Amino acid sequence: MSTQKPPNSSTHTTSKPTQKTIAEITGLAVTTVSRALQGDEKIAQATRLRVSKVAEEIGYVPDRAAQRLRTxxxxxxxxxxxxxxxxxxxxxxxxxxxxxxxxxxxxxxxxxxxxxxxxxxxxxxxxxxxxxxxxxxxxxxxxxxxxxxxxxxxxxxxxxxxxxxxxxxxxxxxxDNEKFAYESVLRLMQKGRRRICVILPPNHFTFHQHLNYGYMRAIRQEGLQRYIPEGINLDSDMPEIFEWAQTIAGTSDAPDGFICPGETSFLAIANGYRQAGKERGRDFDAVVKSSSQTLHQIDSQIDNISEDxxxxxxxxxxxxxxxxxxxxxxxxxxxxxxxxxxxxxxxxxx
Amino acid sequence: MSTQKPPNSSTHTTSKPTQKTIAEITGLAVTTVSRALQGDEKIAQATRLRVSKVAEEIGYVPDRAAQRLRTxxxxxxxxxxxxxxxxxxxxxxxxxxxxxxxxxxxxxxxxxxxxxxxxxxxxxxxxxxxxxxxxxxxxxxxxxxxxxxxxxxxxxxxxxxxxxxxxxxxxxxxxDNEKFAYESVLRLMQKGRRRICVILPPNHFTFHQHLNYGYMRAIRQEGLQRYIPEGINLDSDMPEIFEWAQTIAGTSDAPDGFICPGETSFLAIANGYRQAGKERGRDFDAVVKSSSQTLHQIDSQIDNISEDxxxxxxxxxxxxxxxxxxxxxxxxxxxxxxxxxxxxxxxxxx
DNA sequence: TCCGATATTTGTAACGTTATAAGTACTATG
DNA sequence: CATAGTACTTATAACGTTACAAATATCGGA
Missing domain, CATH: 3.40.50.2300 (Response regulator)
Known part of the structure; x- marks a missing residue:
């Protein structure tokens, strides 16, 4: 048994396999290996197959840093x-x-x-x-x-x-936030609500406009009074919304319908109203936009419009x-x- | 005006500046630039300063792919x-x-x-x-x-x-979930609760054990009855927890205290109990673990233990x-x- | 003046990949 | 049998960086 190492033997011991390793095993040039792995039609199908098989066997994964540098x-x-x-x-x-x-x-x-x-x-x-x-x-x-x-x-x-x-x-x-807002108003009217409030996102977002358009279109069409809170928006902290809701719940023209384009605003409002002795379903209703079915399943009386x-x-x-x-x-x-x-x-x- | 291009002029027009660009501007070798940018003490401080100033000026950013490939x-x-x-x-x-x-x-x-x-x-x-x-x-x-x-x-x-x-x-x-659970039991007892239930995470997680230990330590110490729901855990969907809560709320030995290591489980339970005609503060209390102050600020009666x-x-x-x-x-x-x-x-x- | 020590800078090669241009072998055509 | 075409393979260089070894300049001391 010879302990001598042949001069050209590459020591692919435990080091990470590269295209070079594949080239040595298959006897091909590194370039060929590279192109074979890319599925280049100019490389014989037999070669492509052999290369990818060897690559698979030795657990070759391309070096993303090298690819990135080169390409x-x-x-x-x-x-x-x-x-x-x-x-x-x-x-x-x-x-x-x-x-x-x-x-x-x-x-x-x-x-x-x-x-x-x-x-x-x-x-x-x-x-x-x-x-x-x-x-x-x-x-x-x-x-x-x-x-x-x-x-x-x-x-x-x-x-x-x-x-x-x-x-x-x-x-x-x-x-389609415009449609969401429009349909929400109609739904709340169906339930007998007339003082319908919408919680809008900060007005620098485009979807603020869309929600507003849809809401206003329905409000005008149905001859209702516009109710958009000041100082509160969709991004306000839950406690802020909660406090606001608790306060307005006591006023004489308190909204009896809410359009909440998100679950958190609804939760805060419902809690605020409840704290003021008002119950959902009896004193007010809401249409909530949510991504999951969570809220809807907890209480089927919450009207839910889904955004996937x-x-x-x-x-x-x-x-x-x-x-x-x-x-x-x-x-x-x-x-x-x-x-x-x-x-x-x-x-x-x- | 000569239109001829000197043979060695590098065209640093709009292309991304590299260390080579800096080397050409300063007249240094690329190696020196590299080491200067690394803050190598062996490079004269004056050089380091000059290099980083030029780098700043021309908006040099290191190429992460190259760094990654090399190092x-x-x-x-x-x-x-x-x-x-x-x-x-x-x-x-x-x-x-x-x-x-x-x-x-x-x-x-x-x-x-x-x-x-x-x-x-x-x-x-x-x-x-x-x-x-x-x-x-x-x-x-x-x-x-x-x-x-x-x-x-x-x-x-x-x-x-x-x-x-x-x-x-x-x-x-x-x-320290052990402490959280232990202290929660004591708090609920302070409020006069005796049938204390804990919502545990799935038992393959380590913090399931810790919560359980803390809970059981307090339960034994105070001579209470253990109440750990089956089929429900911290990862269950809200509707599942909701339904479970609604069901047990009607039983004779319904828990009057809950330890919720997360807000969502609490929300589901509170809703389930309410649906069954039971009110928090009157019929039951809860200690909730939460990261924000959200829940606590919505209702100060919810005892909150914070996890930052x-x-x-x-x-x-x-x-x-x-x-x-x-x-x-x-x-x-x-x-x-x-x-x-x-x-x-x-x-x-x- | 020469020597070695110190301070500073530099050339070369390499990381793993791929684009380009160039090669080789084989086949078909006249 | 030369030629052109086809099918496939390969050598070379480069992407931007850094490790290493080597070179150069500077200085104090004998």
Whole structure:
């Protein structure tokens, strides 16, 4: 038994296998291995098969840093999330949806936190500056969103959750908040409510406008009185909303119907009213927008209009992938239709 | 004016500045620039200053892919998050905390989703396999956690939220759930409650044991009857808990005190009891563990014991950084003390 | 003036991958 | 049998950074 080491034997002992390892095993050149792994048609099918089999056997995984350095592509999609509490589980649902869209591709999902109170442009600038991703997804879009402008100027691929009001187009996924608000008013009227209040998001968000339009359209059409709280919005802390609700519950023109585009605002309002001796179903009703069936199942009297956040995430991911594949293709724009399935009114006679 | 291009003129037009650009401007070698930027003491201070000034001016940012390829370090910390709804805003708080700990270092935070129902080892294996991070943080730790074993075997740096029961040690941050449960029982007794029920997490989690120990210690000490629901746990859906609560509320030995290690379980229980005609404060009381002050501020009668998740994140980040810096140093182990500050009992006479 | 010590800078190679251009072998055609 | 085409493979260089070894300059002392 010889202890001598042949001069050209590479010591693939425990070190991570690379294309070089595959090349040595198969006797091919590294270039061939690389192209075979990419599925290049110019490489004989037999070779491609052999290479991928060996790769599989030795547990080869491409070095993303090297790929990234060479190609300039990070193969990463960044999802920017800010910690608003509007809809329970919003972040997780969105993540799950995007991850679902990315499954099967070689793209990784990277979640970048948007700090409370921080400028929304910051994480975007940071990602572009350091080339941390090939594409960006963000939410809470504004009519003239700085981030959209910034990314457009640099031709950096992105998709937004929510629309803008710029003259030019871009890829987005949005929910038909106008319809949600409109239908909510009608539903509350069906239940005999006349003093209908809507909780709006801060007015710098585009979906503030949409909710407002839908609400006002129904209010005017039905000849009702507009009731939009001042000082309170969808992003207010629960205690703030709670206190406000408790206060107004005692007034003579207290609302008897609420449109809550999120669960937390509803919970705070219901608690505030209850503290003031008012009961839901008897003294007031509400239509709540939620992503899960949670609230609805706890109390079937709460009218629930669903916004499928997970689906929104999946659409955002798919739209972004398309946008990156065809930079000059059409803009992928999707509007989600509210799922309006109210329980029959007769059930209230029980 | 000559239109001829000197042979060696590099065209630093609009292309991204690199160390080479700095080298050309300063007349130094690329190596010198690299070492100057690293703050190497062997480089003259004057040079270091000049280099960093030029770098600043031309907007140089290091190419992370190149650094990563060369050094093998990703400079990324991965936080694995699963979408449990136990404590409201758990994920966001944890992210914020870790990000805070990482601010000022050159580490990036990468959030990896743990899919519901997926094997917890999967994201860990994926990260290690593809070398997507230098360190990992995860939560929901189990007594003999597969992930801990996996990472230990490979000497991959990590910190956990929650302890294990392995013979060997590792870095962690945990909350004193034993104390939380114990103190909760005492508090409910103070309020005159005797049939005290605790909602426990699934029993494969370590903090199930801790909560159980604390609860049982107090129960035995006070000579009470143990009340632990079957079929329901902290991870059950709200509707499930709601239904369970509604059912037991009607029984003769219905609990009059609840220990809820999370807000959602409390909300479901309170709703279930209310549906059965029972009111909190009159028919039952609860001690709730929460991260925000939300619930407590909505209703001051809810006794709240706080778990500072944001701080936990900051500690996890700090612990992990230390662990990575001193791989053979002592294990960083931190236990968070519950913040027990109940409102005075006399306030209930109002 | 020469020597060694100290301070500072530099050239070379490499991390793992892929784009480009260039090669080789085989087959069909005239 | 030369030639052109086809099918496939390969050598070379480069992405931007840093580790290592080597070079150069500066200075005090004998």
């Amino acid at each position: 300039g592509k990070t193969k990463v999609i960044s999802l920017i999330l800010d910690p608003h509490n509007e809809i329970l589980g919003f972040g997780n649902s969105l993540i799950t949806g995007v991850a679902h869209a990315l499954a099967g591709t070689d793209y990784h999902l990277n979640v970048t936190p948007q700090f409370l109170g921080g400028d929304p442009i910051e994480p975007v600038e940071y990602i572009v500056r350091n080339k941390l991703a090939d594409g960006i997804i963000f939410s809470r879009t504004r009519p003239f969103d700085e981030r959209v402008r910034f990314l457009r100027e640099r031709s950096f691929p992105f998709t937004t959750h929510g629309r803008t009001e710029f003259g030019y187009q871009h890829s987005y996924v949005d929910y 956040i997970r689906q929104a995430g999946a659409l955002l991911g798919a739209n972004l992938l398309k946008t990156m594949l065809h930079p000059d293709g059409p803009f992928e724009q999707t509007i989600q239709d509210p799922d309006i399935t109210f329980p029959a009114l007769k059930s209230y006679q029980d | 093998g370090k990703t400079k990324v910390i991965s936080l694995i998050l699963d979408p449990h709804n136990e404590i409201l805003g758990f994920g966001n708080s944890l992210i914020t905390g870790v990000a805070h700990a990482l601010a000022g270092t050159d580490y990036h935070l990468n959030v990896t989703p743990q899919f519901l129902g997926g094997d917890p080892i999967e994201p860990v294996e994926y990260i290690v396999r593809n070398k997507l991070a230098d360190g990992i943080i995860f939560s929901r730790t189990r007594p003999f956690d597969e992930r801990v074993r996996f990472l230990r075997e490979r000497s991959f740096p990590f910190t956990t939220h929650g302890r294990t029961e392995f013979g060997y040690q590792h870095s962690y941050v945990d909350y 998740i944001r701080q936990a994140g900051a500690l996890l980040g700090a612990n992990l950084l230390k662990t990575m810096l001193h791989p053979d140093g002592p294990f960083e182990q931190t236990i968070q003390d519950p913040d027990i500050t109940f409102p005075a009992l006399k306030s209930y006479q109002d």
